[in-house]
Amino acid sequence: MTRDPRYDVLFEPVQIGPVTAKNRFYQVPHCTGLGWLRPRMVAALRGMKAEGGWGVVCTEYCSIHPASDDLPHPYASLWDDGDVRAHTLMTEQVHEHGALAGAELWVGGARTANLFTREVAMEVDHMPNAVNFPYQARRMDRSDIRELRRWHRNAALRARQAGFDIVYVYATHHYLLAHFLDARTNTRTDEYGGSLENRVRLVRELIEETKDAVGDRCAVAVRFSADEQGSDETPVIGEHRDMIEMLAELPDLWDINIQDYSREMGASRFIREGSLEAYMSYVKSITSKPVVTVGRFTSPDTMVSQVNRGIVDFIGAARPSIADPFLPNKIEQGRIDDIRECIGCNICYTGDSTGTPIRCTQNPTMSEEWRLGWHPEKIAAKGSDSTVLVVGAGPAGLEAARALGHRGYDVMLAEAETTLGGRVTLESELPGLGEWARVRNYRVQQIQSMPNVEIYPANHLGAEDVLAMEADHVVLATGASWLANGRGIHNPSALEQFGPLESIFTPDDILQGRLPAGPTLIYDDDHYYMANVIAELLRQRDIPVALVTPGNILSSWGGKAGEQSRIQRRMLELGVEIITDRGLVGFDGREARLECTYTGAIQTRATEAVVTVTMREPNDALYHDIDSMLAAHDGPRPQSITRIGDCLAPSIIAAAVYAGHRYARELDTDVNHDNRMKYDRVFFDEPITGGT
Ligand SMILES: Cc1cc2nc3c(=O)[nH]c(=O)nc-3n(C[C@H](O)[C@H](O)[C@H](O)COP(=O)(O)O)c2cc1C
Ligand code: SF4
Numbered sequence: 001m002t003r004d005p006r007y008d009v010l011f012e013p014v015q016i017g018p019v020t021a022k023n024r025f026y027q028v029p030h031c032t033g034l035g036w037l038r039p040r041m042v043a044a045l046r047g048m049k050a051e052g053g054w055g056v057v058c059t060e061y062c063s064i065h066p067a068s069d070d071l072p073h074p075y076a077s078l079w080d081d082g083d084v085r086a087h088t089l090m091t092e093q094v095h096e097h098g099a100l101a102g103a104e105l106w107v108g109g110a111r112t113a114n115l116f117t118r119e120v121a122m123e124v125d126h127m128p129n130a131v132n133f134p135y136q137a138r139r140m141d142r143s144d145i146r147e148l149r150r151w152h153r154n155a156a157l158r159a160r161q162a163g164f165d166i167v168y169v170y171a172t173h174h175y176l177l178a179h180f181l182d183a184r185t186n187t188r189t190d191e192y193g194g195s196l197e198n199r200v201r202l203v204r205e206l207i208e209e210t211k212d213a214v215g216d217r218c219a220v221a222v223r224f225s226a227d228e229q230g231s232d233e234t235p236v237i238g239e240h241r242d243m244i245e246m247l248a249e250l251p252d253l254w255d256i257n258i259q260d261y262s263r264e265m266g267a268s269r270f271i272r273e274g275s276l277e278a279y280m281s282y283v284k285s286i287t288s289k290p291v292v293t294v295g296r297f298t299s300p301d302t303m304v305s306q307v308n309r310g311i312v313d314f315i316g317a318a319r320p321s322i323a324d325p326f327l328p329n330k331i332e333q334g335r336i337d338d339i340r341e342c343i344g345c346n347i348c349y350t351g352d353s354t355g356t357p358i359r360c361t362q363n364p365t366m367s368e369e370w371r372l373g374w375h376p377e378k379i380a381a382k383g384s385d386s387t388v389l390v391v392g393a394g395p396a397g398l399e400a401a402r403a404l405g406h407r408g409y410d411v412m413l414a415e416a417e418t419t420l421g422g423r424v425t426l427e428s429e430l431p432g433l434g435e436w437a438r439v440r441n442y443r444v445q446q447i448q449s450m451p452n453v454e455i456y457p458a459n460h461l462g463a464e465d466v467l468a469m470e471a472d473h474v475v476l477a478t479g480a481s482w483l484a485n486g487r488g489i490h491n492p493s494a495l496e497q498f499g500p501l502e503s504i505f506t507p508d509d510i511l512q513g514r515l516p517a518g519p520t521l522i523y524d525d526d527h528y529y530m531a532n533v534i535a536e537l538l539r540q541r542d543i544p545v546a547l548v549t550p551g552n553i554l555s556s557w558g559g560k561a562g563e564q565s566r567i568q569r570r571m572l573e574l575g576v577e578i579i580t581d582r583g584l585v586g587f588d589g590r591e592a593r594l595e596c597t598y599t600g601a602i603q604t605r606a607t608e609a610v611v612t613v614t615m616r617e618p619n620d621a622l623y624h625d626i627d628s629m630l631a632a633h634d635g636p637r638p639q640s641i642t643r644i645g646d647c648l649a650p651s652i653i654a655a656a657v658y659a660g661h662r663y664a665r666e667l668d669t670d671v672n673h674d675n676r677m678k679y680d681r682v683f684f685d686e687p688i689t690g691g692t
Pocket of ligand 1 (some may be wrong): 348
C-alpha cells in the first residue's frame, strides 16, 4: 500500500536550527517509569519509536544535577559520565532509524523533595514542597542562580556528548523555571523578579547559554506554556504571549503546552483530540521557528489539518506514540486501519505516578522491548501446527486470538454474546468511555483479515462443547463478575445484613441495563473509574446519588492516572454527594449503615438502592467443569487449558490485553519461569570489588 497524497505534508522534512527532522512526527518528552534506573529498557523503547517512523524522539524529564531529584519516580538524569553512557544507548538506537534524539533538561524546584540525594531543593522564593512532602524549597540567591546556569550548561554538554540532537530548556509544568516566569510565585526584587523582562531573564539566559554550549551541533528547544492560567474553553493567555514574543527567535523550536495538565494530558472521558488548539491560535504568528504541540493526535486528517491551517509545524505526541510506536509508518504505508489508536485511559501515566515501568492498554509490548524482546509489530512464527480454541472475546481473548493469528496458528474464537469485546464493549457505553471501544475495534479489524482465525459469536460453550472441538490448546478468557455482597477491601467477608436483592445492584447489572429508579448509594471500594462513571450515568437520569468510599479521597487510582481532579469536579458539578472515609457495613432496603474508617462509629443513611463496586470474581466455572470432565474423558485431550485475564485474576483492561498477548507469545516456546525476563539495572562506573 502507498501513502495517501493528502498526508504528504506530514512527511516533509523540517529544519530545527542546525538539525533536520525527517518528518513532522515528534515524540514529545514523556516519562517511562524507567529513567536512569533501567537504561537498556528505555533505550529500546525509544529506539522502537524511531523504528516506527517518529522523526524526533525525546527523553523524559532529565535532571541536570542531584539538586533536582524526583525519586521514587525514576526520571532521567545527566549528572555524570555514567549517565552519558546510558543515554548513548538511546541516541544510538534512535539514530539507527534516522530520527533525531531530544533531551529535556529539567530542574524540579519545589516539586521535588530530593529524597534520594538529600540536597535542599531550590526555588525562586521560599516555598512549601508542592507535592505535599513536609519539606520546603529554599530561595535561590544570585550565586545559586549562577550555579544553576553552570549545571544546566554542563548537562547540555553531556547531552551533546551522549549524541542528542535537540536540547531542551524546560520552562513549564510548574517546575522551577515556570515559577520564575510567574508573577504570583516570583516575588523577587532583584534582576530576576519584578518586571516581565526580569522574570524571563533566567529562561533567556539558559536558552542563550545552551545555544552557546551546544548550538553548533544541537538545536535548542523550549517547552513553554501558551497560557497563564486556563479554564477549559476560555484560555487566559495573559503575559505568556508577551513572553513568547520576547523570546520568539531565540530558540530553534517551540514546544508548546498549557498550564492545566489535566487538559494537556486529558483522559478521553473528559478531553477530546486536539484540545489545545484554542490556546495555540497565536503562537505561530509571533515566531518564525518551528512549533510543536500535543493533543492526543491519532487521526491523520486532524494532523494534516493542524499543519495546513498553520497551527503547528510538528505533530507532537506522547500517548499516541505509546499506543502505537509505528503510527507514522502506518500512515506512510497507507495502513490507516492498522493504527492502534490511543484510547485516552491514561494507564500509561500510572507508571509515572507509581515509579514503575510504563504500560499501555492498547500496546502490551510497551516497556517489554528489551527485557522480553517484544516488538509491537513483529512476532515469531508459530512453533507448531497446533490449533487453539480461545473462549471469550473480551480484551484478553481478542488479543490472544489476534497475536496467535499473527503467529500463524489456526485459532477458533468463541464468544457467548452476539457482540465481541466483552467488558470493553459494555464499558464503552458508559458516559465518556466511548473511545475505549478502540481496544475492541483494532483487534477485531485485525482478526477479520486473518483467514486462520475463525470467530464464533453467540456460542456459549460448555465443557463438553470445548472438548468436542478437539483443539490442541484451550484458552479461557471468560472474564469476571462483580460481587453483590459488599465484600472488598474494607469488608473482608460478605456482609450479613445486606438486602433485599432487588435493591442491590452491581456494575454488571448497570452494564446490562438494570438500573435503580430512586435515590441510590454507590459504594466505591474499587477506587478507580467504575463507581464514579456509574454515578454520572445515574445523574444523567436525575437519580439522586451519594458516592461513598472508605478511601480518604475519591478515586485514588484515578489520581495516579492524572484524572482525579476532573473526576471530582464532574461529580460536584453533577450534584453527586461525596462521602469519604466510610465503609458500607449493612443495608436493609431502606437504610445503609456506614462505618467511619477511623473511629468505627456507625451512622445510618436513607437510600432506596445500593450499587456495590467492590471486587470481582473470575468466571472460571467452565475451567473447573472441564477439569472435572477430563477425569473421566477418554477422547482426545487438549495439551493445555489456560485461564487468562479477568478469568484468572480480575484487573484493569491493560492487564487483560497483556495476558492475552503473553499467552500468544509464549505458546510453544521455552519460557524460563524462574526468571522470565532480562533484568535491567544501571551501569557501574567502577569495577565492583568484594564486599564494597
Ligand atoms: C506517561 C506520560 C509521561 C509524561 N512525562 C512527561 C515528562 O517527563 N515531561 C514532559 O514535559 N511532559 C510529560 N508528559 C506530557 C506529555 O509530554 C504531553 O504533553 C501530554 O501527554 C499530552 O500529549 P499527548 O496527548 O500526545 O499524550 C507525559 C505524558 C505522559 C502520558
Ligand atoms: S495507556 Fe491508554 S492513554 Fe496511555 S497510551 Fe495507552 S491507550 Fe493511550
